[in-house]
Structures are given as C-alpha cells and as structure tokens.
Amino acid sequence: MDDNKDTAGTAEWVDGETKVEEAPHDHGDEIRLWLRLLTCTTLVESEIRRRLREEFDFTLPRFDLLAQLERAEDGMVLGEVSKRMMVSAGNLTALVERLVESGYVSRTVSPKDRRVQIIALTQAGRGAFRTMADRHGEWIGDMFKQLSARDGAALMKELGKLKGSIRTSLTSPQ
Amino acid sequence: MDDNKDTAGTAEWVDGETKVEEAPHDHGDEIRLWLRLLTCTTLVESEIRRRLREEFDFTLPRFDLLAQLERAEDGMVLGEVSKRMMVSAGNLTALVERLVESGYVSRTVSPKDRRVQIIALTQAGRGAFRTMADRHGEWIGDMFKQLSARDGAALMKELGKLKGSIRTSLTSPQ
DNA sequence: GGACAATAGTTGAAACTTCAAGGATTGGGG
DNA sequence: CCCCAATCCTTGAAGTTTCAACTATTGTCC
Incomplete structure (x- = not known):
C-alpha cells in the first residue's frame, strides 16, 4: 500500500x-x-x-540469550554466546547477571581456565523458554501467514544470496 | 555457507x-x-x-532523523517524525536536543498550536547530511553488490508481499 | 464560560548497547 | 622463574530506547 x-x-x-x-x-x-x-x-x-x-x-535480548543456551545441553562459554548473538561481551555481563538472579541461568567458572565462564539454562529457565518459544512461533506464523509456501521459499533463497553478498563485502576490505 | x-x-x-x-x-x-x-x-x-x-x-538514529527532515523543506512536526521513524516521542526529545545543540536542526514552537514543535534542517545540517548520505549509499551499494538486478527486483517484490502479510496481521486483532 | 477529555511533548526510571579502559588469568619466551 | 603479550571478562561513560506519569495546551460539551 x-x-x-x-x-x-x-x-x-x-x-x-x-x-x-x-x-x-x-x-x-x-x-x-x-x-x-x-x-x-x-x-x-x-x-x-x-x-x-x-x-x-520479558525482554527480547533475554529471550534471545535463553534461545542460544537451549541447544547447548552442557552450557556455553560466554564468548561463544557473544559471537552467536553478535553482541559485545560487555553487553552480556549485565544480561547474564539478571538471568542468573531470576534463576533461569547458571554461571560457573571453568575449572580449566579461570578466565572463562560457562553459562547454562536451569530447569526453570528451560521451562520458561519453552513456553515463550511456543508463543513466539505462533506470532511469527501469524505475521507470515499470508505468504505462500512458494513465496516463502523464494524469499528464503533470495535472502540467502543477499546474505552472501553482504558477507563478502564485509570480509573483503573495500 | x-x-x-x-x-x-x-x-x-x-x-x-x-x-x-x-x-x-x-x-x-x-x-x-x-x-x-x-x-x-x-x-x-x-x-x-x-x-x-x-x-x-555520528550515530545511526541521528542520521535517520536528519534523513526524515531532508525532504521536508518547511520542517516537520515532532509527532510526524515519531510516526515515520517508528520510535516513541520520548525518544526524540533527547535526540532532537542534541542535534539542535550541534546546530544541525532548528526547533520552533508552532504559532497556531503552542503544544506543537516544528523541527527542520539547518544549512549546516543539510550539508552534513548530504555528505553522509552519499557515503551511506556507497556502503549499501557495496554490500548489495553481488545481488543481480533480477535478484534485487525479485527480493523487492517478495518483501513487499511479506510486508503486506505483516501489516495485515498487525491490524487485525488476531 | 468552565469542567473535562484529548493531544503534544517532556521527564524519569529501567533496560539494552557499544566502546574504551582496566583487571585477572594464562601461555610463552628468555 | 619472570616478564609480557594475548585472552576473557567486567566496569564506566555515553547514547538509544521504551513506558508511564506528568505538564501544557487545545477543543468540546453542557
């Protein structure tokens, strides 16, 4: 329109x-x-x-963080989370702190390297995330509803090409 | 990949x-x-x-604000800027304040309705924006470079459909 | 004309975000 | 062993963002 x-x-x-x-x-x-x-x-x-x-x-950044942890059964090193979420490490400090406080996330210092923190979902965190993730799926499904399977597939493909183009541009200096 | x-x-x-x-x-x-x-x-x-x-x-929000103002020769009511940028009015207060301080934007109270503020680009603001916008165009062009004209057009079209689907979902309650 | 709802912005609290600087720890030469 | 660079993370400052509460102003309905 x-x-x-x-x-x-x-x-x-x-x-x-x-x-x-x-x-x-x-x-x-x-x-x-x-x-x-x-x-x-x-x-x-x-x-x-x-x-x-x-x-x-709940906030989106917290949801995203739980989402990252959900697949890592044994937890995840903070730096790895940072890379996957494409946010700075400084950002995560406070985010994790709040999720630990609310009991959704545990934080352990690695025994092998005391600089490293391993964070993981608690049982409560896993449950809360599942509930929210289900609703999240419905919301997305609803917003994308009018897009046919064909259009969706086409869009996916074109976005793939775009992503490739962007990444190339970002890795080559100019 | x-x-x-x-x-x-x-x-x-x-x-x-x-x-x-x-x-x-x-x-x-x-x-x-x-x-x-x-x-x-x-x-x-x-x-x-x-x-x-x-x-x-310079920051992206400021750039976006200047961009909104660029086409409005006679300035723009703050509420209108808020709608176009899809950000809250409270957000704009500080943003405009800083741009006024730096001399890129002027702010006037409407004579017809003293609740209303009209903001506009200054000459300095217009010049600075032009310079940045040109570079901005190059950056985008570079990142989208590998996308053929055909793919670009297809993507534009598919995204149009998606946008329609999203808007429909947002306007109808459920 | 006066109460009163609606509108336009501002303000304050809370959260997220980045960058730059700093602390702690590790690993590698010398 | 000790210095020193690299790595992991935290801290602090600045900025952006939202919501909710508030002020100021306008317009309307009796």
Missing part, C-alpha cells in the same frame, strides 16, 4: 524519484531494497518485543 | 531439525525465514553504525 512507510527506521531520502538521476552512482535501487528490508524487520521485531513484554514481562 | 550464523540476533532453537516434527503447528519454516531476515538486517545495520561512527563520529 503505502511505500511511504518504507521510510521508517532509516530514511526516505531517495524514495522520491527526485535525486535519483543526479549522482553518477546513486544506488537508489539498493537503498530502496534496504529500506524495505529494514521496515519488515522492524515491524516484526517491535511486535515481538511488545508481546514478550505484555504476555511474559 | 554457514547457516549456523543465521542463529545470530535471535535464536536457532528450531534450526536443528530436531524439534520440527513434534509440535502440531511448529512454524519452523517461517521462523527460519525470520531468522535469516533478521541476520541480513543486523549485518547491514551494524556495519552502517560502525562506519557512521568511524568516518563521521
């Missing part, structure tokens, strides 16, 4: 056709694509944040 | 095929799609934040 709304999150400064022909390399198409991608992500993410808060009084 | 990395940002708790057949409505495909979407967005957004900081000592 209103592609004006694509401006949300970042901008719309090349959305009008005005500036498009001026510059030699304007990247207009790429930017429109980026803005649309951003809009979709923002819409979904905001809704998930809102519902997590509303139904479970 | 490594779809493990798709776990970044949110989770990978249904990425292994383990849990997929258990639940009646598992939404596994939708969640995988969502995680991939999130990964792409996070990768791009982090890189833009990093470069804005590095090259211009």
